[in-house]
Amino acid sequence: MKDLNKLLTGIVYVGQLGLDLAVPILLCLGLGWFLNTKLDFGVWIYFPCMILGLGGGGMTFWKFYTRIVMKGVKKPDKSRPKVPTYSKHI
Numbered sequence: 001m002k003d004l005n006k007l008l009t010g011i012v013y014v015g016q017l018g019l020d021l022a023v024p025i026l027l028c029l030g031l032g033w034f035l036n037t038k039l040d041f042g043v044w045i046y047f048p049c050m051i052l053g054l055g056g057g058g059m060t061f062w063k064f065y066t067r068i069v070m071k072g073v074k075k076p077d078k079s080r081p082k083v084p085t086y087s088k089h090i
Contacts (some may be wrong), residue, residue, distance in 0.1 A: 020064055024056030
């Protein structure tokens with residue numbers, strides 16, 4: 001039963017990652033199509049929209065990676081010093 005649960009969780013993660021990568025690109029290309037057809041910007045508008053969509057897809061991938069893959073890694077506590085400090089008593 002645990003193996004089936006892990007398998008289904010992996011399938012859901014792959015589906016979510018695919019949607020997270022595809023949706024920003026499609027939305028930005030849809031915005032480019034709207035700007036080209038309705039507001040008559042020209043075909044050049046697709047290039048900035050594609051770059052923005054790829055950037056948005058990259059950000060959603062990074063957030064997915066840090067949330068799912070890195071969830072077992074502990075973050076260092078910034079309030080504690082890395083090196084032990086000692087007071088000088090004279």
